[in-house]
Amino acid sequence: MTSKEEAGKLEWRISVDNGTTERLVPKSGLSKRIFLCLKGLVMKVIVERIAKFTRKAWRIGADDPAKMVHCMKVGLALSLVSIFYYTRPLYDGVGGNAMWAIMTVVVVFESNVGATFSKCVNRVVATILAGSLGIAVHWVATQSGKAEPFVIGCSVFLFAFAATYTRFVPSFKARFDYGAMIFILTFSLVSVCGYRVEKLVDLAQQRVSTIAIGTSICIIITVFFCPIWAGSQLHRLVQRNFDKLADSLDGCVAEYFKEKEVATNQKEDEETNMKLQGFKCVLNSKGTEESMANLARWEPAHGSFNFRHPWKLYLKIGAAMRRCAYCLENLSICINYETEAPEQVKKHFGEACMKLSSASSKILRELADMMKNTRKSSKMDFLVFEMNTAVQELQETLKTVPIETNKPDEEISSEEDNKGDSEDITMSMSLHEVLPVATLVSLLIENAARIQTTIKAVDELANLAYFEQDSKKKTGDNNTKQPPVGS
Amino acid sequence: MTSKEEAGKLEWRISVDNGTTERLVPKSGLSKRIFLCLKGLVMKVIVERIAKFTRKAWRIGADDPAKMVHCMKVGLALSLVSIFYYTRPLYDGVGGNAMWAIMTVVVVFESNVGATFSKCVNRVVATILAGSLGIAVHWVATQSGKAEPFVIGCSVFLFAFAATYTRFVPSFKARFDYGAMIFILTFSLVSVCGYRVEKLVDLAQQRVSTIAIGTSICIIITVFFCPIWAGSQLHRLVQRNFDKLADSLDGCVAEYFKEKEVATNQKEDEETNMKLQGFKCVLNSKGTEESMANLARWEPAHGSFNFRHPWKLYLKIGAAMRRCAYCLENLSICINYETEAPEQVKKHFGEACMKLSSASSKILRELADMMKNTRKSSKMDFLVFEMNTAVQELQETLKTVPIETNKPDEEISSEEDNKGDSEDITMSMSLHEVLPVATLVSLLIENAARIQTTIKAVDELANLAYFEQDSKKKTGDNNTKQPPVGS
Numbered sequence: 001m002t003s004k005e006e007a008g009k010l011e012w013r014i015s016v017d018n019g020t021t022e023r024l025v026p027k028s029g030l031s032k033r034i035f036l037c038l039k040g041l042v043m044k045v046i047v048e049r050i051a052k053f054t055r056k057a058w059r060i061g062a063d064d065p066a067k068m069v070h071c072m073k074v075g076l077a078l079s080l081v082s083i084f085y086y087t088r089p090l091y092d093g094v095g096g097n098a099m100w101a102i103m104t105v106v107v108v109f110e111s112n113v114g115a116t117f118s119k120c121v122n123r124v125v126a127t128i129l130a131g132s133l134g135i136a137v138h139w140v141a142t143q144s145g146k147a148e149p150f151v152i153g154c155s156v157f158l159f160a161f162a163a164t165y166t167r168f169v170p171s172f173k174a175r176f177d178y179g180a181m182i183f184i185l186t187f188s189l190v191s192v193c194g195y196r197v198e199k200l201v202d203l204a205q206q207r208v209s210t211i212a213i214g215t216s217i218c219i220i221i222t223v224f225f226c227p228i229w230a231g232s233q234l235h236r237l238v239q240r241n242f243d244k245l246a247d248s249l250d251g252c253v254a255e256y257f258k259e260k261e262v263a264t265n266q267k268e269d270e271e272t273n274m275k276l277q278g279f280k281c282v283l284n285s286k287g288t289e290e291s292m293a294n295l296a297r298w299e300p301a302h303g304s305f306n307f308r309h310p311w312k313l314y315l316k317i318g319a320a321m322r323r324c325a326y327c328l329e330n331l332s333i334c335i336n337y338e339t340e341a342p343e344q345v346k347k348h349f350g351e352a353c354m355k356l357s358s359a360s361s362k363i364l365r366e367l368a369d370m371m372k373n374t375r376k377s378s379k380m381d382f383l384v385f386e387m388n389t390a391v392q393e394l395q396e397t398l399k400t401v402p403i404e405t406n407k408p409d410e411e412i413s414s415e416e417d418n419k420g421d422s423e424d425i426t427m428s429m430s431l432h433e434v435l436p437v438a439t440l441v442s443l444l445i446e447n448a449a450r451i452q453t454t455i456k457a458v459d460e461l462a463n464l465a466y467f468e469q470d471s472k473k474k475t476g477d478n479n480t481k482q483p484p485v486g487s
Numbered sequence: 488m489t490s491k492e493e494a495g496k497l498e499w500r501i502s503v504d505n506g507t508t509e510r511l512v513p514k515s516g517l518s519k520r521i522f523l524c525l526k527g528l529v530m531k532v533i534v535e536r537i538a539k540f541t542r543k544a545w546r547i548g549a550d551d552p553a554k555m556v557h558c559m560k561v562g563l564a565l566s567l568v569s570i571f572y573y574t575r576p577l578y579d580g581v582g583g584n585a586m587w588a589i590m591t592v593v594v595v596f597e598s599n600v601g602a603t604f605s606k607c608v609n610r611v612v613a614t615i616l617a618g619s620l621g622i623a624v625h626w627v628a629t630q631s632g633k634a635e636p637f638v639i640g641c642s643v644f645l646f647a648f649a650a651t652y653t654r655f656v657p658s659f660k661a662r663f664d665y666g667a668m669i670f671i672l673t674f675s676l677v678s679v680c681g682y683r684v685e686k687l688v689d690l691a692q693q694r695v696s697t698i699a700i701g702t703s704i705c706i707i708i709t710v711f712f713c714p715i716w717a718g719s720q721l722h723r724l725v726q727r728n729f730d731k732l733a734d735s736l737d738g739c740v741a742e743y744f745k746e747k748e749v750a751t752n753q754k755e756d757e758e759t760n761m762k763l764q765g766f767k768c769v770l771n772s773k774g775t776e777e778s779m780a781n782l783a784r785w786e787p788a789h790g791s792f793n794f795r796h797p798w799k800l801y802l803k804i805g806a807a808m809r810r811c812a813y814c815l816e817n818l819s820i821c822i823n824y825e826t827e828a829p830e831q832v833k834k835h836f837g838e839a840c841m842k843l844s845s846a847s848s849k850i851l852r853e854l855a856d857m858m859k860n861t862r863k864s865s866k867m868d869f870l871v872f873e874m875n876t877a878v879q880e881l882q883e884t885l886k887t888v889p890i891e892t893n894k895p896d897e898e899i900s901s902e903e904d905n906k907g908d909s910e911d912i913t914m915s916m917s918l919h920e921v922l923p924v925a926t927l928v929s930l931l932i933e934n935a936a937r938i939q940t941t942i943k944a945v946d947e948l949a950n951l952a953y954f955e956q957d958s959k960k961k962t963g964d965n966n967t968k969q970p971p972v973g974s
Binding site for chain 2: 053056057060061067068070071072074075076078079082085086099102103106107149152153156157158160161162164165166168169171172181184185188189192193284286287323326327329330333334337395398399431432434435436438439441442443446
């Protein structure tokens, strides 16, 4: 405070140890205090939000270091391409248009190889196509004398219209959406710029060469520095989804038949719950699968995937898996059903259901293994046979379901095994009571049928992608995956 | 053929009417004929492919003329922005950088208002941010003398790393992905260009002004010429999905209980089949809903949607709808079940099931109507009551399910109504035979419960978005949507 401000104010002073006095200043006025308080609050909110965002970002990086690597690669590519600015001969070599190279790197560099390739190819091809077309239109326009702007304007309108239109055709959009945009961009630039720029061909050539520089830097860095392949990601996604389905299936059926009295600790509960919900990942992975399969097609051969790896089949497998997941989603109906099925009914079905569910989940795990090792399975025939047997047993159990009887519980459990003589083991209960069990059974049986479709899809992939034979047992005939017993 | 080539060749000549002779030339050599044949084949294939593509493209345009309009708008915007090239004062006004304006239009113009807005805002904000940061870094770098390229290189690496990293955070990516890319682009351009370009501030200012020109042209055209709103599209999508669910539900249940003998003509069959498959649209619309809801948030108030319309609730409604669709997906189990349920069981359940399904689909249609007219429904309470009654009746029917009886069919149908005395109307049949019906019943009951969740979600939307009261009957209390009978 200046001395002027202090004049005419009351002051509190206090004697301090060393003999001088110190002024006691009120901390601040009310308005100032409110301001400080608000400021603190706002700062706190902002700091908290930033901290939250940072924590979230950190977790993403920690969960998947590949993402960190990608960020580093982007930085590296940009640093590399900016060398064209720092070294005079290179800068002059591209006619001072090094900017386009930087732009290309920023726009084209994607986190996986497929996406980068697809964008590179799209950008180069579209630029060349549109560039030559633009030069042609420019030539026509210059011949037309005064009507030049009109001719250019019309052609820009028409080509922009046509190229935008193609972006609505799904099959085209999936592969060449970016190319169509670059086509419009380059065509407009070349044909319109031609009106002002003298050396149009030079400009076009520089643009093409800078784009070539940018794309080649991107491709080199993306392929040779810790490459992230869309194909491998898709492959792993499908494999993980098989595991998740198996966990969910086991979990749901076990949850239904488990004794309610057993106390479990909370952490275990949470873990089980997460496993139960695994099928939701499968339900939601359609979009990811589609885009990955689309990008994987652009990738060169890598790892165990050839250039013409049948990526489309992954979509088929994914669809088949999702159909299983729909069944599992509805299993929750049985678990949450309001009227609990009577204990003896549960007991009656428990064994057969568990057997079927474990046979089914074994197959799912085997499929995950097949994907993981890119090997054909030697056990699959046996597992399918086991599952079909379990289905048949469950159906037999259904036929001998004890309805309308007054026999005590003990006898029933002892008689569970003599299937076939349904007359003497019937209990007095209505369909209402057995409804959840019946639903469970029918969903499990349907699920088994859907798993068979999934097996067929994976087998198709194994054949087309030349998966190796399982080393443990070389079966000569791969087409005999048909279940020995009709499904 | 020249005379030189002809020398030493045999020739066939024929006398023609006017006295001269004409040479008979063999049509072509074998190789030439093969070449022509191949050429024809290739041409045919290409022409066919182009024709197919054109037909497909035409159908897309015919189905949705809005797409045509969008293409025209792109052409219009580009023609408008190229005026900056044709008129000298405008061209000089932006320092010959009109190119950036064209680029902005091509990159930013999207088919709906929300997407265009989001890209415009992202582009402008990111450019200004990155531009000022780039100038600051450039200033620091020039102070550091010889280390200039090193300082710039490091800062480019760091900022590119950070910006790329944020693109992996889902909540950030959903809204600012494009902005992050433009940030990297502008920052690299400004800081690196600064090494060569003298008047950096002028360059930055020109870039900002050209981008401003481009974005304003885009916004004006997209908003004032036949605007396509992401919000309206989302709203209509949800509404259509309700209708599709209702059709599917009705169709599936009718399909199950229909008399197999009735001959239907093929066209009708196809139509029914398409209706049956309606739920698949609901299953697959998650991605569309999410991106639409994301874009709709950027849109200004339009039609009956305010600026702060609760678009997020559409995702909740969509999720609730999908849960209904899962049930419908599994209804196909019952339809395709290998063992047909006995006729009398079907008859016994037919009426109650049809009643429940029609009550459920009535609610779905009412929800579609609510969405269509953005009005609260006055009938909903009654419809929910009806559905709950139907559920209870179906449960009663379950309790009196006729198992183990030898009474003839006629008596059963007459006795259907005296529920409660299950002792005397029992038929000899196992659970195996009634399994499909039991599954159907339990899925229908579950579906009814899930529809209740959907109603709650739509009610929440109606309250938050201030849907009008239905004019037919003004109910004062909107919170009494609770079903009069427990679900």
